[in-house]
Amino acid sequence: MTAISNRYEFVYLFDVTNGNPNGDPDAGNLPRLDPETNQGLVTDVCLKRKIRNFVQLAKEDSAGYAIYMQEKAVLNNQNLEAYKALGLKHESKKLPKDQDKAKAITEWMCQHFFDVRTFGAVMTTDVNSGQVRGPIQISFAKSIEPVLPLEISITRMAVTTEREAEAQGGDNRTMGRKHIIPYGLYRAHGFISAKLAERSGFSDEDLQVVWQALQMMFEHDHSAARGEMSARKLIVFKHQDALGNAPSHKLFEAVTVERVTDASSPARAFSDYQVTIDREAIPASVEVLELL
């Protein structure tokens, strides 16, 4: 597979209705907030997790699309078994001194694992060559306007233990809490370096998988906590040149998201916003693709 030969940037808009897009472990799983502006945040790693999960679903175990960072609650001690089977020593944690061997290892990882090829991975200690820097870089997603997290108390008509049941005299009820955002439209920026893609072997086919993932990943990530989340817009800037033809911030500035309904009342739907692309501001050498 040949690596992509164009630099890309993308603006990704997604929204949440009555859900928690990304909980903050520092704040008891409340939706993440920028404390200065009260805008909602979704971390880069949260979005990457969803891309990985989607690729795992869509590609199952097809060759070259394995996922290295898996989300799975099964204890897997097969690593050690493999060692024993191959008679390898467990201590040898460093990359081989031999540059060619080190390269072969990194290349093999890139070939087999989609997420290593796309986002990179840190391999081993000490030796620098054991790192893959993937071509895709994603920033924190931020809501267009401040969001207001709500705490919703819920009840459960059962208890976990006998003791609790006795204490309640057979009432058997527990209270819980959910944190939701009534509505929030989030905007994330992404960068794809053709030069780093060359090194990890990130191909055009992989790129299509990423676009597909961004468009569909929320459809396969429904849960009680998330509410309704959906991808709304994916605007891609394709540079003619591998190094790029325009500064990324200029391209991002060409995409504006504005309120079209009365801004004094809170937004509750995507139709409260309008997305405009100022095509005049984008040089001819950069192609704008509206994938969604």
Add this chain to the structure above:
Amino acid sequence: MSYGVRLRIWGDYACFTRPEMKVERVSYDVITPSAARGILEAIHWKPAIRWVIDRIYVLKPVRFESIRRNEVGGKLSASNVKSAMKSGQLADLVTHVDEDRQQRAATVLRHVDYVIEAHFEMTDKAGPQDNEAKHAEMFKRRAEKGQCFHQPCLGNREFPASFELLIGDELPNPDASLLGTKDLGWMLGDIDFANGMTPMFFKAEMVDGVIEVPDYSEMKS
């Protein structure tokens, strides 16, 4: 002849992690020379040249914010990959994030804006076809057009840096709160990759928003 460049870089977030506080990352107050070098290298670099940071201009007040995220604790070991290469079994070679979860807070900078003043030196890897003017022009051409090898970042890759080449002698004014002298303490200057990756430190002092970066040789390891 000097081929100095001035590059303005800015962004919403930044984390220039202090080496002594890496588990729960705490950023330095300002960008380190090594991070600044990395930004220049993201735009243009060849083994023939070495970027040297001369001065850092801080334009916005230093403000922090905390972010806690779920992270993965372990790193992939090469021997695991080797055994998987031999056996062809990918199933043994995955990291289950649920089992290796660490929640880590990061104290990061908000709304940063700097000007990096730097020049480069030729290294002994420079061939006959390399000359200073060529590399200086390449850098300028790329920076002016917004071209880069990969998008530079402010310490971590999730915090992308916007950049703009400054032409001429005029510098943007720093925020009024930065006027006066502020001791930033010992700060990482760079890592000496030639000598077993020894970190090199210098005593940073910010005078009216400007930090003079000493020569490499004057830093302490």
